[in-house]
Amino acid sequence: MNKREENKTPDKLKAYDYRWIGISLIALLLLIASIQKGYCQSLVTSNPGEYTVLAAGNILINETVKKETSAQRETAALQTAMSGEFTKIKQWEQKYNSYLKTTEGYASTLKAATSIYDDGMRILLNLDKIRQACNNNPQGIAATISMNNLYAETATEFVSVFSLLKQAVAKGGKENMLTGAERSKTLWELEDRLKTLSDKLKLLHYSIRHYRMADVWYQATAGMIERDKREVALQSLSHWKRHNKEVSQYR
Numbered sequence: 001m002n003k004r005e006e007n008k009t010p011d012k013l014k015a016y017d018y019r020w021i022g023i024s025l026i027a028l029l030l031l032i033a034s035i036q037k038g039y040c041q042s043l044v045t046s047n048p049g050e051y052t053v054l055a056a057g058n059i060l061i062n063e064t065v066k067k068e069t070s071a072q073r074e075t076a077a078l079q080t081a082m083s084g085e086f087t088k089i090k091q092w093e094q095k096y097n098s099y100l101k102t103t104e105g106y107a108s109t110l111k112a113a114t115s116i117y118d119d120g121m122r123i124l125l126n127l128d129k130i131r132q133a134c135n136n137n138p139q140g141i142a143a144t145i146s147m148n149n150l151y152a153e154t155a156t157e158f159v160s161v162f163s164l165l166k167q168a169v170a171k172g173g174k175e176n177m178l179t180g181a182e183r184s185k186t187l188w189e190l191e192d193r194l195k196t197l198s199d200k201l202k203l204l205h206y207s208i209r210h211y212r213m214a215d216v217w218y219q220a221t222a223g224m225i226e227r228d229k230r231e232v233a234l235q236s237l238s239h240w241k242r243h244n245k246e247v248s249q250y251r
Helices: 002-136 139-147 150-171 180-210 213-220 229-249
Strands: none
Touching: 002 139, 002 180, 139 150, 139 180, 139 213, 150 180, 180 229
């Protein structure tokens, strides 16, 4: 009996050891499971807040991007509108400048044409006065030749006017039209030439109506013959009387 009990004792000890080992393993597994559960619970409890913050940040970023994109589109549209308005303003400016140039050209041409008409009338009046002076004082026709160079100067102005008119006519016509600037330039040149011609004719009229052959003699002998004060005074009186008579005749 005792031998049987002694033989059973080691078996009991082994069974007891296996039992404790199994219990220890189960306890260890339970401990690991509880630790993992707590870690998972901590993750589950902390992650929703992080997800909320990340989601809010993403929403804010998306809204900011949308606002910036919308602002860029509005800016581009505004720049396009400004570019269109600027183009219109430039077109209006060009049209206005063209209008001013055209108006100024017409005004200049009209003014030149008016001046030409005025100078033309003055030339006709001076020619008529020259005719009257020749009738009233035939001596003045010959006396003027020696007294001055008005005949040659007047003839030169006539040639200049004729040449300018010939040039203007040659440039005209359907095949060789004059531009507005060329017309204005030609008219102003013609106006200057006609004014000069009118002045020369006016001086020629004064010369023909005033001078006598005696004036030619006095001029030719000036410095050669010594004249006393009485003779000089008589000559001056003669000029004064003639001048008064001319004023009454050619009013």
